[in-house]
Amino acid sequence: MTMSAIELDIRIVPPREKHPAIFRTFDALGAGEAFTLINDHDPFPLRRQFEATRPGQFQWTYVEVGPVVWRVLIAKSAA
Numbered sequence: 001m002t003m004s005a006i007e008l009d010i011r012i013v014p015p016r017e018k019h020p021a022i023f024r025t026f027d028a029l030g031a032g033e034a035f036t037l038i039n040d041h042d043p044f045p046l047r048r049q050f051e052a053t054r055p056g057q058f059q060w061t062y063v064e065v066g067p068v069v070w071r072v073l074i075a076k077s078a079a
Contacts, residue, residue, distance in 0.1 A: 006035035010043075022046065026058065026074060034075035036063065042070055050074075 008025050010018050025035050037043060042065070050058050057077050064071035 006033075007038060008035055009038040011038065011040045019046065019049065022074075023053075026050075026054070026076065029076040031076055032078045034059075034073050037070075037072045037074055039070045039072070040068070042066065043072060 006025070008022065010022060013021050022037060029035065037046075047060050050060070059073075059075040059077060061073040061075070062070070063073050
């Protein structure tokens, strides 16, 4: 998996725009690329949404687990 300098700090994004912004960022990645999602809570429900809409297309790795900041490396699986 390729580490990425792309960071998406979702804490500053209005609530209704969060998931669309995350999926736009993911969809723009090339195979093997990744971004780091930064959030103020565990984005576990988002992982379920990834599993439902992009099964087998991503890897999810917690880098930092709260209690104030969560960082998740989300990578697009290689083709």
